[in-house]
Amino acid sequence: MRIGVILDKEITKDQRVLNEIKILESHGHEIHVLCPDLLNIGLSGNIGNIKIRRFKMSNRQREILFGIVNRFPLYNWIWQKQVRHFIAATRVEALHTHDLYMAKPVYMGNRKYHLPITLDLHENFPAAIQSYTWATTFPKSLLVVPKRWEKLEKKYLEYADNIVVLCHSFQEELKQKYSSLAKKRFVIYPNVPDVEELLQYDPLSITIPKQDFIMFYFGAIGVRRGLISCFEALKNLTPNYPDIKLLLIGPIDKGDRELFKSYMEDPRIREQIIYYKWKDLSEFPAFARQSAIGLSPLIKNPQHDSGIANKVYQYMLFETPVLVSDCTPQLELIEETGAGMVFRNEDVEDLIEKIIYLYQHPEERKHMGENGKKAVLEKYNSVEVGNALNAIY
Template sequence: MNIGVVLDNEFDNDHRVQKEIRVLLSEGHSIFLLCFDFGNAYKTYNDIEVTRIPIHKKIKDALVLLSTNFVFYEFLWKQHITSFIIKNKLDALHVHDLYLAKAAKKGILASPFSIPLTLDLHENYPAAINSYEWATKGWRKHIVQPKKWYKKEGEYLKYANNLIVLSNYFKDNLLQRFTFLKATPISVHPNMPDFESFESFKKNDFPVAFESIHPTVFYFGVVAKRRGIIDILPWLIQLLEKGKKFHTLIIGPIDKADKRLFNSYINHPVLKNNLTYIPWSDVKYLPAYLKKISIGLAPFQVNAQHDSGIANKLFQYMYGEIPILATKCKAQQELIENSGCGLLYDNFEEFDENLTKLIENPELRKTLGAKGKKELLKLYKEKADCNFIEIYK
């Protein structure tokens, strides 16, 4: 089949989309990609045909701000999707994220081809946009009006012939809230890392030297209050003041809105000598860091967005045989409890108790880490991250 993949972002660093495309290619499909071009240097791809839409990042962001109540962004994508379908004689369209569903359906209807639409939900978008500072604070909240997406969700889901979601919990939640979805095939595609890529990354050493004589607590990903990592920084200070011996390594870019608060914590006189912050590192260096750390953090704030799926960092920790300390977001709680690969917490007391257990008990860390790797290998054996391919059979 000729399958068109649509992504309203740059493609080169979207590992979920890249992995899905590799799976589709392995099944013999021809893949055509439509994405944005923000004027950066991009890779070339021999096995897929890439069409990039040139646009300034600030213009794209402005159109997204207006997209709840105005059709500019929808019209832009509808026009490009129609041309994309006609040019490549597509047999199917695979579109990423809820907000592109209407533009994609209109693009199909404006083309001479009656093709099915698969909608790939990377997150619970209504819950996600209502958690973003840029959408809910100041003057922007009056323009974005994020709460309207709770009403729009059902309409946009109806445009899809097939759905892909992050977890069984999210699938069940959608089926409970939207009875019309019982007639819509829904595939679960967890955010598992590409195993072969991670195996090839083993030879890489990390670019920023890092050593600690104490157990190291690790967080990898975007640094933001909504991700929970900033919430636990004062807890780490309290534990260090109580005499606990550990080091913290954080790798990831900071949300602009949270930069001042984050810096105030990491420059605290107690924490700054027991914390290493690296603003960014390519994922290809992650296996090298995993060899040096003791405990993986998944401190996400518990809400509908984070309940909907398991962040890829949990699977990355499991790959490195690292025990996980996590909040009780539904999907990640289910994974951790079923596999026995980590400990959970609801509050500071539980965080203190469980982090202390992991710091002081290397055998417990080893046991939980081994269980995590075992569960991950089981998921790969069952091809849990390839079930979506049934849509195209």
């Protein structure tokens, strides 16, 4: 089948979408991608057999137009036009679009063609946008109107024929919330890794003393990710455990930069923090192998109860025991696999207790790491879960 993948971000920067495309290609489908040219890469091109069509739009334009879409729907109008042209030019037979807010423009652009639409939910978007500092801070909140997405969610979900979610509990939540979705086809596709790709990367030399106990966090950094608890825990741990270090790799949310700067420059823990704004995914295995534990300390909320971040499965693949907060999907994964430990989100004392336990029990850490790798190789990888995704088509 000829499938049109529609994404409002740069395709080469979205690992989840690339993994899904690879799975669909492996089942014999022809993939065409429509996305904006946010990075000035060029309006057309290929990645292997994937045919990519981009249209002119800068990242700044996207941020502004998307931010005001609930007041001035120009962003949707632009996308409707692009979707119509895309379908006509590529003659795709089905559409697979990503993120809740893309459902309406894709549906409207598809009205003439009546192609089946798959809506791929990367998160619980109405909950997510209400946790973003940039969206909820006055006066931007007046333009963004984050709470309006709660009212739009049902309508946008109904635009789709198939709905892809990250976990079973989020699927059931949506079905219970909206009885009209009972006849929709749901597919569960977690943020699992492409094992073949990750295992091809060779370990690299990295400048982390092997004697240090490294707590590793990889990905976007912000208050909503629960990292404030990690900083507070580090303050308490450092006097007695000076070899415990916090390794952070990822960009800091714009609205949280000043707060994080104050923690990262705090003289009590400054020497205990290792920070890189960005590292390529190819370097992840080296950092994971040098780390004692992998962190996912998310604050529990409806957004974070909608799925598990890809970093958790990536830690597990490289035998790094995980320490996660008690967001439902994370808790269920650890209970099932024995790949690490769970602490009560935002409970600094409980986090400290779990860190000390893992610090003092290296053999248990080793066993947890082995459990995690086994679970990813046998179940939580793109090949195994990809069969459900392919079943849509």
